Amino acid sequence: MLGKFDYIFQKLDDIKEQNLLRKIPFPFVSYDVSHGTVLVDGKEKDVFIFCSNDYLGMTKNEEVLEELEKEVKNFSSGSGASRLVCGNFLPHIEFEDFIREFFGLEKKGKDVLIFNSGWCANVGIISALCDHEGEIFSDELNHASIIDGCRLSKGKVNVFRHRDVNHLEDLLKKSQAKFKLVITDTVFSMDGDVAPLKEISFLCEKYGAVLYVDEAHAFGIFGDGGRGLSYELGVEPDIALFTLSKAVGAFGAFVIAPKDIIKFLISRARSFIFSTALPPFILSAAKRSIQIFSQNHSLRQKVLENAFFLRDEIRGHNLYQFLPSNITAQITPFIVGNEVNTMRVSSLLFERGFFVQGIRPPSVPRGTSRLRITVTAKHTRAEISEFVKNLKDIILDLNLF
Ligand SMILES: Cc1ncc(COP(=O)(O)O)c(C=O)c1O
Structure with a gap:
């Protein structure tokens, strides 16, 4: 006799097979999403977060x-x-x-x-x-x-x-x-x-x-x-x-x-x-x-300036092919394409102190898995440059060019 949940378990297996299983990223928990800092095993660790929607840092105002x-x-x-x-x-x-x-x-x-x-x-x-x-x-x-x-x-x-x-x-x-x-x-x-x-x-x-x-x-x-x-x-x-x-x-x-x-x-x-x-x-x-x-125009402006700077840095490292045209906002998709590679880039970045979640179908169309990179007003140019430098190293290490 079939178990009550066998039908659903089969679907779960399909999700795993397609490399689309989603997991809550425990054991680390976010502490300050306006910029950085997560807790890993209860200890504070500075990990620069480049995937938060707290664009203006208002969660910590x-x-x-x-x-x-x-x-x-x-x-x-x-x-x-x-x-x-x-x-x-x-x-x-x-x-x-x-x-x-x-x-x-x-x-x-x-x-x-x-x-x-x-x-x-x-x-x-x-x-x-x-x-x-x-x-x-x-x-x-x-x-x-x-x-x-x-x-x-x-x-x-x-x-x-x-x-x-x-x-x-x-x-x-x-x-x-x-x-x-x-x-x-x-x-x-x-x-x-x-x-x-x-x-x-x-x-x-x-x-x-x-x-x-x-x-x-x-x-x-x-x-x-x-x-x-x-x-x-x-x-x-x-x-x-x-x-x-x-x-x-x-x-x-x-x-x-x-x-x-x-x-x-x-x-x-x-x-x-x-x-x-x-x-x-x-x-x-x-x-x-x-x-x-x-009332704070420069705070709002800073987010867009940071986003432009990020994209300039990406282009400056010759990573053009990962960047679609037409991006004008504070969100920068870095299209890796394949789901497995996207998640690999994301976890290698985390090991280097940068957190950007990988985005896979059904959030985005198949074949366009990506890092959805966001900047906040609190990121400094030095942090953004460092982030892109590490991203480039990982892309080279994984032969994704
Ligand atoms: C365009 C758009 N609309 C609506 C929502 C949902 O908003 P909320 O997070 O407040 O439920 C989101 C959130 O990701 C979004 O990106």
């Missing part, structure tokens, strides 16, 4: 940590229920007020709603908006949470080639749907390139489609005060999602949309309705973080 401490005492460790029940605390309200002001939402007829994470937001919003009479148009390299939101929606999903506005237009032209939703990351999380937002926005107007953008990796980096890439380009998307987990250095997300759409989401987005609200203190910390980084 003293003022944010003080705010957090104060608010844990003022409020509670948890919120006790969904916001629609009794989990609606003052910091939730104050955070949304702050965002209304920060983005000038009142005069645009828009409003804001907090979600528990970027993941919850994309999954909840997309599936709420698009039923069987709607159609979605989604860039092929959009984040997994968008893909899952599309899968959960009842609408037809059209995937357009990455950043290809001609392909998007062909698909829009053919659509007879009552509701059309075009979705794109603004900064692509695994690729470091950016969406052609002006062109996409133009097509949305032309074909009566709603434009939904995910600003997860642009918030805090691009646009005046870190308001995102749409803001920088002067594009006004209908719906924009922002996470608090990347440059903000906290946790959670919020969406900006027309007032009545926010009303609709409160009644229909299942991840908003059926999940306990974020603990209040995290929103006070997130608000403080945004207040700080929005």
Whole structure:
């Protein structure tokens, strides 16, 4: 007789055979993701981290940590229920007020709603908006949470080639749907390139489609005060999602949309309705973080300068072939290709004191496994140079040229 789990065990064996088994990188645990330092067997070790999304170092910002401490005492460790029940605390309200002001939402007829994470937001919003009479148009390299939101929606999903506005237009032209939703990351999380937002926005107007953008990796980096890439380009998307987990250095997300759409989401987005609200203190910390980084242009600028410097160094070591073109953001994909080699480079870098996680399918298309290198404002040029020098040595040792 077959064991209860044999079917799943077979799948696990397949994952192992394809070299796609994922592991939590224990025994080392991160201690300071804004720059470096991990604990290995309980001992502190300086390992420069080049794969964190804490781009501005806000997870360790003293003022944010003080705010957090104060608010844990003022409020509670948890919120006790969904916001629609009794989990609606003052910091939730104050955070949304702050965002209304920060983005000038009142005069645009828009409003804001907090979600528990970027993941919850994309999954909840997309599936709420698009039923069987709607159609979605989604860039092929959009984040997994968008893909899952599309899968959960009842609408037809059209995937357009990455950043290809001609392909998007062909698909829009053919659509007879009552509701059309075009979705794109603004900064692509695994690729470091950016969406052609002006062109996409133009097509949305032309074909009566709603434009939904995910600003997860642009918030805090691009646009005046870190308001995102749409803001920088002067594009006004209908719906924009922002996470608090990347440059903000906290946790959670919020969406900006027309007032009545926010009303609709409160009644229909299942991840908003059926999940306990974020603990209040995290929103006070997130608000403080945004207040700080929005006033600090040079901090935000430093991240992009570091990213440009990193890519110059990579090119300076003649590692061009690993670097795709079109990268403009703080994320640098270093494409190794093969899964085994990618993980080998990652672990050899760790032995030399640099931590960059390898990224394999299904996070990225097969044959494009990579190191997803990110820099933060805290990295120094000397550290970046040292990192690239070690990377080059490993590439040579493994004969990957
Ligand atoms: C583009 C994009 N959207 C959404 C998310 C999910 O955000 P969160 O980590 O807040 O769940 C991520 C996170 O990796 C992302 O890269």
